[in-house]
Amino acid sequence: MDTATAPTQTNYINVAHTAKSWLLTRDHKRIALLYLISVSVFFMIGGLFALLIRLELLTPAGDLFEAETYNKVFTMHGVAMVFFFLIPAIPATLGNFLVPLMIGAKDLAFPRINLLSWYVYVLGGLFTLAAVIGGGVDTGWTFYTPYSTAASNTHVILTGLGVFISGFSSILTGFNFIVTIHKMRAPGMTWFRLPLFVWASYATSLIAILGTPVVAIAIVLVALERTLHIGVFDPTLGGDPVLYQHLFWFYSHPAVYVMVLPAMGVISELIAAFTRKEIFGYKFVAFSSLAIAVIGFFVWGHHMYVSSQSAFAGLVFSFLTYLVAVPSAVKVFNWTATLYRGSISYQAPMLYAFGFLGLFLIGGLTGLFLGALGLDVHVHDTYFVVAHFHYVMVGGTIMAYLGGLHYWWPKMTGRLYNEGWAKFAALMIFVGFNLTFFPQFLLGYMGMPRRYHMYPEEWQVLNVLSTAGATILGVGYFIPTIYLLWSLKKGEVAGDNPWGATGLEWQTQSPPVTENFPVTPVVTEPAYAYAHQEKRFA
Amino acid sequence: MSDHVASRGLYVAIFLALMVLTAMTVAVTYIDMGNANLFVAMGIAVTKATLVVLFFMHVFWSDRLIKVTVVTSLVFLVILFAFTLNDYLGRGALGVAGR
Numbered sequence: 142m143d144t145a146t147a148p149t150q151t152n153y154i155n156v157a158h159t160a161k162s163w164l165l166t167r168d169h170k171r172i173a174l175l176y177l178i179s180v181s182v183f184f185m186i187g188g189l190f191a192l193l194i195r196l197e198l199l200t201p202a203g204d205l206f207e208a209e210t211y212n213k214v215f216t217m218h219g220v221a222m223v224f225f226f227l228i229p230a231i232p233a234t235l236g237n238f239l240v241p242l243m244i245g246a247k248d249l250a251f252p253r254i255n256l257l258s259w260y261v262y263v264l265g266g267l268f269t270l271a272a273v274i275g276g277g278v279d280t281g282w283t284f285y286t287p288y289s290t291a292a293s294n295t296h297v298i299l300t301g302l303g304v305f306i307s308g309f310s311s312i313l314t315g316f317n318f319i320v321t322i323h324k325m326r327a328p329g330m331t332w333f334r335l336p337l338f339v340w341a342s343y344a345t346s347l348i349a350i351l352g353t354p355v356v357a358i359a360i361v362l363v364a365l366e367r368t369l370h371i372g373v374f375d376p377t378l379g380g381d382p383v384l385y386q387h388l389f390w391f392y393s394h395p396a397v398y399v400m401v402l403p404a405m406g407v408i409s410e411l412i413a414a415f416t417r418k419e420i421f422g423y424k425f426v427a428f429s430s431l432a433i434a435v436i437g438f439f440v441w442g443h444h445m446y447v448s449s450q451s452a453f454a455g456l457v458f459s460f461l462t463y464l465v466a467v468p469s470a471v472k473v474f475n476w477t478a479t480l481y482r483g484s485i486s487y488q489a490p491m492l493y494a495f496g497f498l499g500l501f502l503i504g505g506l507t508g509l510f511l512g513a514l515g516l517d518v519h520v521h522d523t524y525f526v527v528a529h530f531h532y533v534m535v536g537g538t539i540m541a542y543l544g545g546l547h548y549w550w551p552k553m554t555g556r557l558y559n560e561g562w563a564k565f566a567a568l569m570i571f572v573g574f575n576l577t578f579f580p581q582f583l584l585g586y587m588g589m590p591r592r593y594h595m596y597p598e599e600w601q602v603l604n605v606l607s608t609a610g611a612t613i614l615g616v617g618y619f620i621p622t623i624y625l626l627w628s629l630k631k632g633e634v635a636g637d638n639p640w641g642a643t644g645l646e647w648q649t650q651s652p653p654v655t656e657n658f659p660v661t662p663v664v665t666e667p668a669y670a671y672a673h674q675e676k677r678f679a
Numbered sequence: 680m681s682d683h684v685a686s687r688g689l690y691v692a693i694f695l696a697l698m699v700l701t702a703m704t705v706a707v708t709y710i711d712m713g714n715a716n717l718f719v720a721m722g723i724a725v726t727k728a729t730l731v732v733l734f735f736m737h738v739f740w741s742d743r744l745i746k747v748t749v750v751t752s753l754v755f756l757v758i759l760f761a762f763t764l765n766d767y768l769g770r771g772a773l774g775v776a777g778r
C-alpha cells in the first residue's frame with residue numbers, strides 16, 4: 142500500500158482545523174460528517190439495547206430483566222434506531238454530502254439552515270438521552286394510547302419531546318433538498334439527467350415535509366393529555382385511542398419510505414457503477430420514487446387491521462397496500478434487468494448492493510403477507526412482523542447505507558479502505574443478518590408474540606439461533622468501524638475517481654474543495670453514460 | 680415576492696372581511712341549524728384561511744411552483760382527514776360485527 146503520498150492540496154477537511162471551524166461550518170460536506178458521527182453514536186446506543194434484548198431471549202425464563210425493564214429496553218432500541226438512526230442516516234449523511242456535488246452546486250440552498258438542522262437533531266437526541274439516563278420509557282417506539290397517556294409512569298413526555306424536536310431537523314433537511322434540487326442544478330443538468338439518488342432524495346424530502354408535522358402534533362397531543370388531561374385519545378376523557386393510531390401511522394408508514402427510498406437511490410448508483418451500464422428504464426425508476434412517496438401516504442391503516450378500524454377501511458387500505466408494492470417491484474425488476482449482460486465487478490460496495498436486493502426482496506414480499514386482511518390477523522404483533530420490518534429497514538436501509546458509505550468513502554476522505562476486510566465484513570453482515578431474523582419469521586408464524594421477555598421452551602432453539610446471528614451481525618458492524626477509521630491515516634490515497642464512475646461528484650478532486658468545483662461544470666450527457674465512457678477510453 | 684405592490688386599501692379590505700367573518704363565527708353559534716352547524720362553521724373558517732393564505736401570505740401573486748406547493752400540502756391534509764373519516768363513517772358498512 143502506498144501510504145507515503147498523503148494528499149497535499151487544499152480540501153474541505155484540511156482547510157481549517159479548529160473546533161469552531163467544524164461547529165460553525167456551513168459546508169454541506171462538513172455537516173455531513175457531523176451527522177455521520179452523531180448517527181453512528183445513536184446506532185451504537187440502539188445496537189447496545191438490541192444486544193440486551195437478544196441476551197434476555199437466549200433462555201425461555203425472564204432471567205436477565207424484570208418485565209418492566211425489558212419493556213424499556215425494546216422501547217429505547219426502537220426509538221434510538223428509528224428516529225435517530227434510520228430516518229436521518231442516508232439523507233443527512235450521504236444526502237447532505239452528495240446532493241450538491243451530484244447536481245454541480247457549490248452547496249445546499251440554505252447552508253445556515255443545514256447547520257441548524259444538525260443542532261436541532263442533537264438537541265432532540267439530548268432530550269431522548271436524558272429520558273434514557275433518567276430511567277427510560279416503556280411504551281414501545283409507537284407511544285400507543287391509552288397506555289402512553291393514562292398508564293405509563295415513565296419518561297413519555299421527555300422522549301416524545303426528543304422525537305418532536307428531531308422531527309424538525311428532517312423537515313429542515315427535506316426543505317433544503319427540495320429548494321436546492323429545483324434551483325441550483327448546474328447548466329445542462331436537466332431533470333432527466335439527474336442521478337437517481339437525487340430523484341430518491343427529492344421524493345424522500347416530500348415525505349419528510351408532508352408527514353413529519355402530523356406525527357409531531359400527535360406526540361404533542363399525547364403530552365397535553367398526560368399533563369392537562371385534555372381528552373383526545375383516552376376514552377375515559379371522551380377521546381378515542383384509535384385516532385392516535387391514525388395520526389401516528391399517517392407519518393410512520395411513509396417514514397418507512399424515508400428510510401428506504403434514499404437506500405434505493407444508493408442502490409441505483411451502485412448497480413450502475415459496478416455493472417458499467419445505464420440503469421434500465423431510468424425514467425420508470427425515477428418516477429417510481431415519486432409514486433412510492435405519494436401512494437405511501439394512502440396505506441397507513443394496514444397497521445390497524447386488528448384495532449376497531451372499520452372493516453371497510455381495512456379493505457381499502459389492503460387494496461392500496463398491494464398497489465404501493467408495484468413501484469417497489471418496478472425498481473427491483475429494473476435493477477435486475479440492469480445486471481443482465483453488465484460487466485459486473487464484485488467490489489465491496491456491490492456486495493452490499495447484492496445483499497440489499499436479496500434482503501429487500503424477502504422484506505417486501507413478507508409485507509404482502511401482512512397487507513392481506515386475513516393472514517395479518519394470525520401474525521399481527523408476532524415475531525413475523527418484527528422479522529418483516531427488520532428485513533426492510535435493516536436489510537434494506539442499513540445494507541444500502543453501508544454500501545454507499547464504502548462507495549463514496551474515497552470521495553469523502555480521499556482514502557481507500559482495505560478491500561479484503563470490507564468484503565469479509567459485508568459477508569458477515571449478510572450471514573449474521575439472515576441468521577438473526579429468518580428464525581423470527583418461523584417464531585412469529587408459530588405464534589410467538591413480540592415484546593415479551595419470556596416464552597415457552599419449545600421456541601428456545603430458534604431464539605438461540607437468532608441470538609447467535611445477532612452476535613455475528615454485531616461483529617460484522619464493528620469491523621468496518623475499525624478499518625474505515627484506520628484508512629483515514631493509513632489508507633491508500635484514492636485519487637479523484639477510483640471506481641471509474643460517471644457522475645459529477647467523481648469529476649472533482651477527492652476530498653473536494655469547499656466550493657466543490659473550481660469551475661461550475663456544464664452537463665452534456667445523461668446520467669450513467671457508461672457506453673460513451675467506454676468508447677472514449679477505447 | 681418583490682414583483683407586486685399590493686395597495687394598502689386591499690389589505691385593509693381583507694382585514695375588515697376577516698373581522699366580519701369572525702363576528703359571523705360567533706353569531707352562528709347562537710343559531711341551531713342541526714347537522715348544518717358544523718358545515719357553516721367550517722365554511723366560514725375555510726373562507727378566512729383562504730383569504731389569509733392568498734393575500735396576507737402573498738400566494739395570490741406568487742409563481743406557479745409556490746401555488747403547486749400550497750395546493751399539494753392541502754391535498755395531503757385532505758388525505759389525512761378523508762381516510763380517517765373513511766374508518767369512522769365506514770364502521771358497520773360491511774356488516775362485520777363490531778367493525
Ligand SMILES: [Cu+2]
Nearest residue numbers: 394441443444
Ligand atoms: Cu406500513
